[in-house]
Structure formats: structure tokens, C-alpha cells
Amino acid sequence: PALYDSLIDNGFRRNGTLYYRPHCPQCDQCRSVRILVQDFKVNRSQQRAMKRNASVTTELRTARFTEEHFSLYRRYQSVRHTGDSMDDPDPGKYRQFLINSNIDTFILELRIGRRLLSVSVIDHVANGLSAVYTFYDPDESHRSPGIFTILKQIELARSVEYDWLYLGYWIKDCQKMSYKARFQPLEAFQPETNTWVTVD
Known part of the structure; x- marks a missing residue:
């Protein structure tokens, strides 16, 4: 856990029991980001997501x-990642990607009645939580479940200070990732200086 804490603080992520940080020869645009949860303020679109999921x-x-x-994960991948390497998962790959962990990992479930809406895999790290991966019912996209589960994780992190x-x-400049910058205040890790800086 102490090693993982240090790696997270230096911009690394994990896939199962493997830890990594992108190092592409001709691109350095990937930045690890974190929300300062104690100072977080909900914006209007996030408030609407909260109301839709009351x-x-x-x-x-x-x-x-x-x-x-796993059934929900397969449905999510078939819609969100059609045609790529994640489109046809099997139980072994799922376990390797999300369940196998040598640190303190837990799952946050969201349900509508008894029906499963989303699953978030989350790690405990030093003075924080790390959102490893979230998948949800693609038929419920109108609820903004991805946004809502981040709000619930912020709430959870705040509750333990x-x-x-x-x-x-x-x-x-990636539209698919733009939602992350709407959680403010946000910091991004700069590998050139090994520091975290504010993202506006």
C-alpha cells in the first residue's frame, strides 16, 4: 500500500496488480487528475444529475x-467500446482488470430499487480515494450515472475527511474526457516537474 500511495502521488494508475504511467514518445498529453473534495462545489449540471438520481x-x-x-460490465462494454479490445470481455479478463488487487479495494453499487444501475471500483489511498473504473446500464445514460457516481465518491471521501x-x-482536448474538468477545484500531475497544478 505504501508503494501504491507513492505511485498514485506521482501520476501512476493501476490495472489489476500492474501499475503504469503513460510514456509515449511523441505525446505527453495524458495527465493524472484529482478533485480537491473538501473544496468541491456542485455546478448546475451536476445538481441536475443529483435530482435525476434522487x-x-x-x-x-x-x-x-x-x-x-459482470453481466452489466459486458453490456456497458458492448455499447461504449464497440469494436475495440474491451468489446468482448470474459470473466478472467474482468477479474484481472478490476477484481485482482493487492491493496484496499472496494465496490460502490448504485441501484434503482433492486435493479443494478452502476458499479464503481475504488481504491483507498493515502488521504484519498482513487476511482479505478465505473460501468453502468447503458439504457440509463439519461440519468448521467457516470457523473452521479463521481458525486457519490466525493461525498464518500468527504465523510472520512x-x-x-x-x-x-x-x-x-479530448471531448470524451472533458467531464472531468467540470469537477472543480481540480489538480493535474505534471511529470516534467513532479508537481500537481490547478486545472481551470
Whole structure:
């Protein structure tokens, strides 16, 4: 855990039990980002997401394989990652990617009644939480479940007086990642100087 804490603080992420940081020869745009949760302010679009999900319930679970989770993961990948390497997952790859962990990992479930809406895999790190991966029911995209689950993770981090929620990598000019910059205040790791700087 101490090694992972140091790696997270230096812009690394994990995939199962492997730790990595992008080092592409001709591109240096990937930046690890984190929300300063104690100073976070909800914006209007995030407030709307909260209202749309007012009836959603949350549950914390041990990080383990379940058929219910895996079935939702497959549906999510078939819609969100059609045609790429994540489009046809099997239970072994799913376990390797999300369940296998040598640190303190847990799962946040969101449900509409008894029906599973989303699953977030989260790590405890030094003075923070790290959002490893989230997948959700693609038929419920109108609820903005990805945004809502980040808001719930901020709430969770605040409840134990953590400072940060790590959101993974962000590329400034990538539209698909633009939602991350709407969680303010936000910091990005600069590998050139090994420092965290504010993202406006």
C-alpha cells in the first residue's frame, strides 16, 4: 500500500496488480487528475444529475466477482467500446482488470430499487480515494450515472475527511474526457516537474 500511495502521488494508475504511467514518445498529453473534495462545489449540471438520481440507493461492497456485476460490465462494454479490445470481455479478463488487487479495494453499487444501475471500483489511498473504473446500464445514460457516481465518491471521501478523489487520466482536448474538468477545484500531475497544478 505504501508503494501504491507513492505511485498514485506521482501520476501512476493501476490495472489489476500492474501499475503504469503513460510514456509515449511523441505525446505527453495524458495527465493524472484529482478533485480537491473538501473544496468541491456542485455546478448546475451536476445538481441536475443529483435530482435525476434522487431515488437511487448506494451500497458499499467487498471487491469480488459476481455474475450480476459482470453481466452489466459486458453490456456497458458492448455499447461504449464497440469494436475495440474491451468489446468482448470474459470473466478472467474482468477479474484481472478490476477484481485482482493487492491493496484496499472496494465496490460502490448504485441501484434503482433492486435493479443494478452502476458499479464503481475504488481504491483507498493515502488521504484519498482513487476511482479505478465505473460501468453502468447503458439504457440509463439519461440519468448521467457516470457523473452521479463521481458525486457519490466525493461525498464518500468527504465523510472520512480525505482530501482527494483521483479520477485517472485526462487529456485537455479530448471531448470524451472533458467531464472531468467540470469537477472543480481540480489538480493535474505534471511529470516534467513532479508537481500537481490547478486545472481551470
